[in-house]
Amino acid sequence: MNKFKLAVSAIAMLAVTGVANAGEIVIKFSHVVAENTPKGIMANKFKELIDQRLAGKVRVEVFPNQQLFSDKKVLEAMLLGDVQLAAPSLSKFGKYTKILQVYDLPFLFQDMSAVERFQSGEQGQMMLKSLQSKGLIGLGYMHNGMKQLSANNPLLVPNDAAGRKFRIMSSNVLKAQFEAVEAVPLKKPYSEVFTLLQTNAIDGQENTWSNIYSKKFFEVQDHITNSNHGLLDYMVVTSAEFWNGLDADLRNEIQKSLDEAVKIGNAAAEEKSQSDMKRIVDSGRTTVHELTKEQRDQWVTAMKPVWDQFAEEIGQDVIDAAIASNK
Ligand code: SIN
8 A cells, every 4th residue: 555545544544433633532512403503503613613722632523413312312421421512402401400491481581682681690690500410511501592383274373273283392391381272292302393294293393493494394384473482592511520520721711612602603593583584484385474462462371371380390589580681
């Protein structure tokens, strides 16, 4: 074998085995969404920044679209050391803590500025530590945006949802939210939603404009309501064992790069909540409905009793702080 062939085969071997340079720390970042979403953009930006700043010391490998783990499995895998970073939706932490359920309460946050105010306040910051007893550390929040309702029939008033099956994330609050309008909620992984909709195994779902666009849900749903009835936000998490085992300077550098990447991801979230909605409207594949004030009030009246159902598990003080963030 000549020198060139030897070098090529050595590179190929490295790619196949994933062997890192001696002493290089590998951060596997697993997520379930597409790369052209706020979280996908954030993860790739984080990798880019680490490549620029910590080459040879830290290597980030990003696995989008559930290539590595589903959100159901990722936190267990993290505790086993099989993955170092993830950013599941706040709706998916119910097995680990109840306090984060506040983020799922329907019609709680007026807009993303209210979410920002709440998260940067005392309660929001305290919640980043709510997973510590389970061996996990919240490194920060990251936005996607407000959720919209979709189905094959128009959803203009709560009764339009009655008796219909909706896919939900694994959250008891979201279950109660759909039961409040007499719909049938089904907890299913994100990776199955398109097929479930396409085959009519379910009637509808709730998600943000960027998720509805990037996973093509709009192509298999005749109607989407611009309901902004709930929030889809994330917590970037790592394991305490991994994080505390890092040298302090390195940890600071990684956190700094992560914070910068989250800012870029949040800017993408803001932009995509408009542009992906427009792409969907322009596609002509579905009808997007705006609610009148009277129609919206009906959804609020039907769903808001869910707040009381979860007040004890979440803590009324936490709910009050979230309400106050609306100003
Ligand atoms: C995500 O945005 O990470 C997935 C949300 C979902 O499961 O609907």
